[in-house]
Amino acid sequence: MTADARDLAEDVADMTDDVPDLAEEAPEMRADVQGADGAEGSDADDAEGFLGGLRDLSVMTSFADHVAHAVWSGQVTLIERPVPEIEGLVAATGLSPLIDCSVVTGDPGLISAFMERWHMETSTFHLPVGELTMTLDDVSSLLHLPITGALHSFHALSTEEARFLLTELLEVSAEEARAETTLTRGAYVRLGWVRDIYEMRCQARWWIVVARAYLLHLSGGYAWGVAALVHMYDQLDEASRTTTQQLAGYLTLLQCVTDDTYQETSPRASRWLTSKAHMKGITGAPYRARCDALTVTDVSWLPYTEHRGVRTFELISSFQGQLKWGPMVVTARPERVVRQFGYIQSIPPPPVNARLSHDDIDGRWMHFAEHVLPAGELCLVPGQVSVDYME
Numbered sequence: 001m002t003a004d005a006r007d008l009a010e011d012v013a014d015m016t017d018d019v020p021d022l023a024e025e026a027p028e029m030r031a032d033v034q035g036a037d038g039a040e041g042s043d044a045d046d047a048e049g050f051l052g053g054l055r056d057l058s059v060m061t062s063f064a065d066h067v068a069h070a071v072w073s074g075q076v077t078l079i080e081r082p083v084p085e086i087e088g089l090v091a092a093t094g095l096s097p098l099i100d101c102s103v104v105t106g107d108p109g110l111i112s113a114f115m116e117r118w119h120m121e122t123s124t125f126h127l128p129v130g131e132l133t134m135t136l137d138d139v140s141s142l143l144h145l146p147i148t149g150a151l152h153s154f155h156a157l158s159t160e161e162a163r164f165l166l167t168e169l170l171e172v173s174a175e176e177a178r179a180e181t182t183l184t185r186g187a188y189v190r191l192g193w194v195r196d197i198y199e200m201r202c203q204a205r206w207w208i209v210v211a212r213a214y215l216l217h218l219s220g221g222y223a224w225g226v227a228a229l230v231h232m233y234d235q236l237d238e239a240s241r242t243t244t245q246q247l248a249g250y251l252t253l254l255q256c257v258t259d260d261t262y263q264e265t266s267p268r269a270s271r272w273l274t275s276k277a278h279m280k281g282i283t284g285a286p287y288r289a290r291c292d293a294l295t296v297t298d299v300s301w302l303p304y305t306e307h308r309g310v311r312t313f314e315l316i317s318s319f320q321g322q323l324k325w326g327p328m329v330v331t332a333r334p335e336r337v338v339r340q341f342g343y344i345q346s347i348p349p350p351p352v353n354a355r356l357s358h359d360d361i362d363g364r365w366m367h368f369a370e371h372v373l374p375a376g377e378l379c380l381v382p383g384q385v386s387v388d389y390m391e
Contacts, residue, residue, distance in 0.1 A: 082214045083202055089211040090218075113287035120237035121351055123333045129296050130345060130385060131336045134232060137317035139225045141304045147225035148316055151365055153358065154326040162187035169212045170197050191217060230323050233330035265310055296383040301339050318373035322361045329355065334373045339383050343376030346386040 082090050117125045124131040136147045157165070159181050166177040166189070180193055198213040304311070318334050318341060334341065336348045356364070364371050 083210065085205075085207045086211040086214060089208070090214060093215060109287040113291050115236060115239050116288075117291065118236040118240045120240065121353070122336055123233055123331055124336050127291060128294050129299055129383065130339070130389065132299070132340065133333070133337050134229060135317060135334060135337070135340060136225065136229060136319065136332070137304070137313060137340075139229050140314060140317065141307055141311045143225070143228060144311065145225040145228060147314060151226060151324050151362055152326060153324075153362075156327055157187040159187050162189075169209070170201075170216075171206065171209050172197065189216075226323055227325040229332075230325040230328055230330050233323075234328050237330070299383055301379075301382040302342060315372055316368045319365070319368045319371055320373055321364050321371050322356050323365070324358060324361050329358075329361065338373065338376050339379065339385070341373065341376075342379055344379050344384045344386060345389055347389055 114125055117127060119126055122131065124133040139145060140147045163174065163177040163181055166172050166180070167174055172180075180189055181187065184190060194213055194217045198210060198217060201210045201213055304313075319332055320334055322329055322331050324330075331351070331353075333348075333351060336351075337345070339345045
């Protein structure tokens, strides 16, 4: 990455360190907090747990506020490929792999079904087959973004700082910047607004500004390997709350449909199609019912075997501990999903939630070899677990 390109990319990231407000842009991503049958959940929260759901409250301590408790008791038009005039500028930032594998259309049913099964205490999806999650290896293989190097630090922008950057980098008027940040109630911008700026600057042939708008739209506050995972975890944590009505984050990590024209040298995520036509073509039982019916043999536990010649497995992918992206901190818990690393899953230890200082997080990450998942007993069959795990 060149120095100028790095500065540009960091300026873009600073503008979207907080989550873009997609409520107006993406109503389909709002959490559906009622079950398919419209039944409302029970308010029971006694020593025996929740009716029809969680019994042991020692791990899921915030389940009462989780959208899954409430469940029991449109689509987004995005910029696709950049115009040819800015392809070189985009390539210089190191974010080109995202161009070919970014979700163009969100599937609200699929996203909601998984969002409802995400729990922030464990950083995993809870499914009938056990726990699953997105790992650093997923980010590396799906997006071809680097997962090594120092964790980026920055401060959250104030609204005034965001307005200044919008006028400087996107060359909008002070009135336009003020109107957008007033509408989004903070240092945020809507993807639709950025898309409009991109199209207007293309018409005016202001290519540097076009490149900035495209990068802002492409990265959306989550750029480069670890940042993509941190931002996705953080957004799922927030979206799983009953009070949240939208989800931001790099949705390519959540959804895709098979593309027969895929070439193995491409980022693995481009193996799947993400167009509106293909999303509309998805048929079958509701996603909740599909998730509830999952069996061990339905899951591809080691999906990148054929891709290892292009993207090798990196030891840092099995890092255990806290990750950060600026002020955002999440916890990677690979010990809860060792089947995704080829090991037999046993009952994991209770999650430790003590927050480390940012310096300690940086230190552990830079000395990751001391904090990786220890080798376990290899699975004889994919998805193997100990006899007591499922119960």
